[in-house]
Amino acid sequence: MRNLDQYNITQAVLARLAQTPDPRLKQIMTSLVQHLHAFAREVRLTEDEWKRGIDFLTATGHTCTDQRQEFILLSDTLGLSMLTVAMNNDKPAGCTEATVFGPFHVEGAPVVEQGADVANGAPGEPCLVRGRVRGLGGEPVAGAEIDVWQADADGLYDVQRPDLPHHQGRAVLHSAEDGGFHFRSVVAEPYPIPDDGPVGEMLRATARHPWRPAHLHFMIKAPGYETLVTHVFRDGDPYLDSDAVFGVRQSLVAQWVRQADGLTTLDFDFVLNPVKKTT
């Protein structure tokens, strides 16, 4: 394998992958190399452009910390995250739809009781969130683990406030016997994704705005059901049709309602897909 040129190098690289023991990894690497090379060939990538690509990926990696995941943000803004979610969550009609996970989830959020204020001091208009977790057959799902996280009225998640001594706007609670849950928080507001790093640079260079429509994140787990990762979006938001990460599903748009007594409420039920039984 000497004298590889722009025409035969792809086959040479694929041949080098031929002994990969794991057939799935071999399939993935083979497809990756083919598309990577096809991209470079299609645009006739120059050496300067290659170097800028290397620098961009390096800067993206260096922007990743325990508190910030710039590669997820890149995947989100290129639509790869939503594509992957869509391919893997083709649930039956009636189930709550999934959407992107996003870069702001934190393991080990505080476990709270029903009715707790998950805002925990985060600025914003107080509200009450309530609903039920059910299975596709309508059955209540008791004891479901409901992991919720959200940005505050300033458009920031707690992890974006480096001096904060405790979690804000995130918690884990469990559904009651009838599947019900309720907690207090602050009303979600639209916010720009972090655009002071390489992804922000990419958005500016492509004349894109960084805004996401207001939403709450949920990850709901219960034995016997597929884990649901989703958002609830706020109706009327100006960015519902141009979400920077392509995550909006019409079925996930809901209304935060100002009640007569002055309290703002969000009612939303989640429907989980039972895990297929293997016989």
Next chain:
Amino acid sequence: MRNLDQYNITQAVLARLAQTPDPRLKQIMTSLVQHLHAFAREVRLTEDEWKRGIDFLTATGHTCTDQRQEFILLSDTLGLSMLTVAMNNDKPAGCTEATVFGPFHVEGAPVVEQGADVANGAPGEPCLVRGRVRGLGGEPVAGAEIDVWQADADGLYDVQRPDLPHHQGRAVLHSAEDGGFHFRSVVAEPYPIPDDGPVGEMLRATARHPWRPAHLHFMIKAPGYETLVTHVFRDGDPYLDSDAVFGVRQSLVAQWVRQADGLTTLDFDFVLNPVKKTT
């Protein structure tokens, strides 16, 4: 743009790139998104695999330092570097061929006189390297900047020895009036690319060896000529046909010869491609 699914999301992302002011960036981003999505669709990427990809890229970024460029290593081992070099260096017959830049070049290597020992203490068998820099028409190229770098007998570049107080195995010298150059160094030996990081993990998972055949790196610049980035490989090396980074050109393979007086010599001439005149 709500309810994007696995079929229409690619078009939605491309539409979002439509206002990119720079037409070349628009072309590159459009092709990149199409191939990225086509890859994910072709292998039906799972959410776990997506997460492993994010983790791999993050670890690759975190492995990059001022002394180590893991993304270049990744590009090299996936054949993208050699593909890019091949597409952009289609020189006329008679010119010295180009090959990969690699991750070990350092800006600001010491400028030395002809005849200097560029090994500067690096372990290895002493040798003399000599040759001429010429243009395609045969004309001598005087004052060409010859940037040379190499691994030592332990298979390490100086930047891989963190406690080293000075450069070893790298220098910049200039060709004489007749295009001639000569310097002393140590004989190049085959070596494994750094495989204690994510790229090494990828090589092991795909049952690939990390070895590169013995070589000297050269970058040669002279006014009026295209910059040449290339290697000289050592004839007889066991890895010439399975270079981990796909960089071998037969025309770049040369012999280090043990002379009667015990000195080992390498003779190699470089032929530069004149820059095309624009009228």
